[in-house]
Amino acid sequence: MKTNHTLLFILLSGLFISTLKAQDLKPQFDDIVAQFYNDANAPGATILVAKDGKPIYRKAVGKSSLELNVDMQPENVFMLASISKQFTAVAILMLQEQGKLNLDDPITKFLPDYPTQGKTITVHHLLNHTSGIKSYTSIGNLYEVARKDFTLDQLIDYFKNEPMDFNPGEDYKYNNSGYVLLGKIIEVISKDTYENFIENEIFKPLNMLASRYGNNRELVKNRVEAYEQDESGFVNASYLSMTVPHAAGALISTVDDMLKWQNALTNNTLIKASTLQKAINGSQLNNGEHIFYGYGLGETTLKGSKGYAHSGGIFGTSTNGIYLIEEDVYVIGLSNCSCNDIGAVTEKLAAIAIGKPFPTMKDVIELPEAKMAQWVGAYEFEDGAIRHIFLKDGKLNSMKESETNTPFEIYPLSENRFMFEDSGIEYKFSKTDDGKRQAIFIASTENIGKAIDKSMPLPRKEITLPHNTLKDYIGVYELAPNFNVTITVNKNQIFAQATGQGQFEIYAENNTDFFAKVAAIKMTFNKDALGNVDSFTIYQGGEENIAKKIE
Known part of the structure; x- marks a missing residue:
């Protein structure tokens, strides 16, 4: 067989270059993780960054068990919490593609005894949180409810007769009950349990060997302990029967398995590209208003790059996954403490991976007061917000008119560019041709503000209470x-x-x-x-x- 040495060289060169790029980014990734996880003896996290479907950064920090003093490993297994919803949504979309349901089907087609209170509630309404059904996690004392074991029918009985929050399709309100009902619909159609359906139709075909429906009694290799934090320090997380989150949040997994899952979405392994579009591009209310939430996933924009994401939070667990479409970048973070802001970590890592890093305090420069003074004044922005820029003790500050009128120092990155500390939010100032000041407020989107003549209100004053x-x-x-x-x-x-x-x-x-x-x-x-x-x-x-x- 004749070998094409030129093609082989090109392929190897591409692999070498991508490896070098990943190595170049590693110090930046490490710096971000260290900002949030700087105690090796505290609960921690596992984090994975992937580009073009392949890992370029894989990290474990902190402890998987405080009592046993066990270090975190990238292979550790975590509760996914509400990230589970995307699996439930895709399972429903798989059934739709198989012709076993339509998204506009009323739920009574599958759950004939469910009391819809005279309303037409569809599968679509359950998927995008617009059903109006009351979320069972907002009924009673969740910490007491979470300690009980429920059958699926008992769990549905717990919330089904509650008054509805609004008419179907009239509003958006994040809702765990809707996803429990989707789990029941999956069982009715498949004539199997939700757990078995996800295992056999998703986990096994994708070789997600470390993933499963969570179970408190089953021995799970590499499973982390979950923690919370109170005034005394870290404590074991409140008990949660895994029968309670069910199809709304009961799955467990690893960062490696989650990359397999994201690759399956990207490569249309389980559902068609056209079907995925329904899940990732938000949806509409009855009045045509666009909402960010689609089916198990929500739209997101990071530094102008579009994608989709979902987070999760449950007793002792914090999770977040974000995928940026054009750049084919995926970041997943799983933490074993509900005290950690894993969402901020994944967002900052994703920004680095797409070449649009958020500035840090390392980028701050010294700037003469006279240079900063040229931007002092009030600005009215496109979204109606009024922000005041002022000098205090030789430092430039920003205060948005609000319930609190709280001032924040902003730090110079250049003569006309300033940042809020560790927030990823910036100002970029300029002057128009006629010399008038204007400012761009840069967060997930950009908002232009024009200078106005307005006095600054007084900031709130604090007192000390015993x-x-x-x-x-x-x-x-x-x-x-x-x-x-x-x-x-x-x-x-x-x-x-x-x-x-x-x-x-x-x-x-x-x-x-x-x-x-x-x-x-x-x-x-x-x-x-x-x-x-x-x-x-x-x-x-x-x-x-x-x-x-x-x-």
Whole structure:
């Protein structure tokens, strides 16, 4: 057989170059991971970055077991939490392609006894969280419910008679009940369990040998221990019967298996390209309004690059996966503590992988005050936000008019480009031909602001409250299904930590009203008739939501 040496050289050269590029990026990847995981004796994470379907970075940090002092390994197995939903959605789409259901089928075609309260709820409504069915994770005390074992029918009975939140298709509200019902539909059509369907139709064909439906009794090689964090430090995660998350979040896997899964989506191994498009490009409400969530996956934009993503949060677990389409870059992060902001890690790693890294404090330069002063003033942006740029103690600051009027220092990257600390958000200032100031606010998208004549409102002032007052607010509050805020206190300081995010301090205005400095957030703690704290109201982005105290 004659060998084509030229072709072989080209192929080997391409492999060599891609390997060199991956090696060049490794120090940058390591720096990002170290920013978030800098304690080798704390719970950790496994992280994988892939380009063109192949790993270019694979990392394990921290401990898989604190009690046994076991280091994390890339092969460790984690709960996927809500990342499980994309498997459920694809299973439904596989059944659609097989002609066994239509997305516009009413769910009563498969669940004839389900009480739809006179409404037409379709499979589509379950997939994109627009059914209006109440999410069972927002009913009662989730920590108590999570300790019980349910059959699938018992789990459905738990929520099926609850009042609906809205009419089908009228609104979007993230909903775990809908995905449990999808799991039931899969069982009805396949005449098998959800667990067996996912195992036989997805995991085995894709050779995802470390993946399965989670089970507390089964011995799982390389499975991590799950942890939470309270005012005393790290603790074992609250108990969760894996019968409770079911098709909404009960699968377990590894970063390596998740790459196999993403490659199957990219290569249309399980469903057609045209079918995948329905899942990854968002969807519409009845009135035509576009929502970011499609079927088990949500649209995302990172530094102008389009893709899709999903995160997960469950007791002692935080997960996030992001895929950028044009660049064919996939990043998956799995963490064994709900205290860690794995989403920020994966986002920053993805930005590096596509050659659009977020600036860091290492990129900050010294800039004379006179150079910064040229950008001082008020700006009105396209989205209606008004931001004030001002100098304080020789430093440039930004304050958005909001519930909190919180100022943030912004750091110079050049004469006209500034960044917020470790946030990935920037300003780029310029002057028009007629000398007027303008600014581009760069986050996931770009927003142009024009200079206006407006006085800056006063920032909020904080007071110090005694420990005895603050300790009444300690607890876990449910803001949304699978999304809690933990309030802790250390002496005269009070902290908030949302599922899968970092801890931040909140500051008292009075005995019940608090605000954050890391973001424009205001919180008011509420008491019941007996004077016990039972919830807080959070004000952010013009919206008002109540978080119920569950622990």
